[in-house]
Amino acid sequence: MDPTWAPAGLPVREYMLVALSAAAVTFLLTGLVRLVAIRIGAVAYPRQRDVHLTPIPRMGGVAMYGGVLGGMFLANNLPVLSRSFDYSSDAIAVVLAGGLIVLVGALDDRFELDSLTKLAGQVTAAGILVLLGVQWFLFWVPWGDDPNSVGSLLSLNSTQGQLLTVLLVVTMINAMNFVDGLDGLASGIGLIAASATCVFCLGLLSSQGGDVNAYPPALIAATIAGACLGFLPYNFQPAKIFMGDSGSMLIGLMLATASTTAAGKMDFTRFGGRDALALLSPLLVVAAVLFVPLLDLIMAVVRRTRAGKSPFHADKMHLHHRLLEIGHSQRRAVMLIYLWAAVLAFGAVSLTLFENPVTVACVIGLGVLVAGIVSLVPRLRARSAPADREV
Secondary structure, rough: OOOOOOOOOOOOOHHHHHHHHHHHHHHHHHHHHHHHHHHHHEEEEEOOOOOOOOEEEEEOOHHHHHHHHHHHHHHHOOOOOOHHHOOOHHHHHHHHHHHHHHHHHHHHHOOOOOOHHHHHHHHHHHHHHOOOOOOOOOEEOOOOOOOOOOOEEEEEOOOHHHHHHHHHHHHHHHHHHOOOOOHHHHHHHHHHHHHHHHHHHHHHHHOOOEEHHHHHHHHHHHHHHHHHHHHHHHHOOOOOOOOOHHHHHHHHHHHHHHHHHHHHOHHHHHHHOOHHHHHHHHHHHHHHOOOHHHHHHHHHHHHHOOOOOOOOOOOOOHHHHHHHHOOOOOOHHHHHHHHHHHHHHHHHHHHHHHOHHHHHHHHHHHHHHHHHHHHHHHHHHHHHHHHHHOO
16 A cells, blocks of 8 residues: 555544644643733834734734644644654644744844844745745646646746745735734634635545645644634733734744645646636635735735835735724624635635535625625715714
8 A cells, every 4th residue: 555645534633633732732822921922021012003002912923833833743643644744844844934933023023123134034934945845836827738628737847836935925924914903813814714724625635535745734724723723812802912923924824835735736637637626726725715914915015105115114004994994893893804704715615625616606605795795884874874864
């Protein structure tokens, strides 16, 4: 029997155990990290663009990284998930790169590093991933020589794959960093995105009959999902501690790594991909699970450059700020963004897992409609109020 193929059945319970262990370790460490952050002065004092009114400690990403380490340690000692370490260096790569990005983020949480220094740290962390083998090897393009198929797989050379990986990692790191503006927002989106990615990877593992190449992305997604879950009770409004750049950058890096190991290394033609949707599905998941923070990132860069400012110049015009301006409370704004992220992320995953895409598309459309209506409720009420008074 080929040792790179696992026994029949999915190790769902092992992945759940790893996620819950990461959550428990993160939850237990967060209180200690909070005390340390206060002691060393890693505290977020209210600024003009902030929505919190009192000083709040940050650096919660250190506790989240501890949860990730705890989950990885447990996985390495489980009978099935230990294969993630035996046949691939992806899990070790994300632990090492994550340690560096958390260190850079923790220093920023305490000393407010300049944007170029943080960018250098991000590129270095991405470089560690590439050096240890995490990179894109295949990429779907919407053209091809076969008239009977939609698109084709483009084989990337080493340089192209490495550049694409670094670009994706740095983009996702900054996307999660940009969206971290309300209590519980980044940790909740991280939980949703990682959960959706993990579900997709489990479907990938099932379709490939237990190929161990599909083990690491699900493991990476499960551990960061658990870390976000364990941190959320401390971070949801009213927050007792912020994750800071150490946490938001860790989430972005691990999501980018999970997406790369899932979508960049799998040759779907080897398994007779059903149709163009099957080939597109990894890219759909990559785009969907971070649609909200990526959209926020793009809008922020365009807005700031048009105003003649640096793309890293802070302002109070993010999506979550706009929801507050419409009339939503902090909690409602956060829950709304959760809803949008969940509809998009799990909608894309459902399109790849279920046979009837029309039904799935209808359900996704209904979810988008509901989310849109709920988002506009305060504005609709404001417009109807004058008419009611006139009557």
